[in-house]
Amino acid sequence: MALEMRERCERCETTVLALGDPARICSYECTFCVPCADAMHDVCPNCGGELVARPTRATVTA
Structure with a gap:
């Protein structure tokens, strides 16, 4: 099961992550x-x- 990497802060909802x-x-x-x-x-x-701290995900290159 992969970690869901959400793109917005759940508190301020304006910060793009x-x-x-x-x-x-x-x-x-x-x-x-x-x-x-x-x-x-x-x-x-x-x-x-x-x-x-949210873990980093390696960038996949094709």
Whole structure:
């Protein structure tokens, strides 16, 4: 099962999160930009879980 790489912050909904941009996620893949995650003290408002750095995905070249 692949990690869903969401493109928008779930809190401010305006920040576009490209695959290479830093973001924070919880174990349920809720996704937030770094400023929003910092404002929430790295606690997911949806599940109460810890927000951690989203892993990077290697770029696939054809």
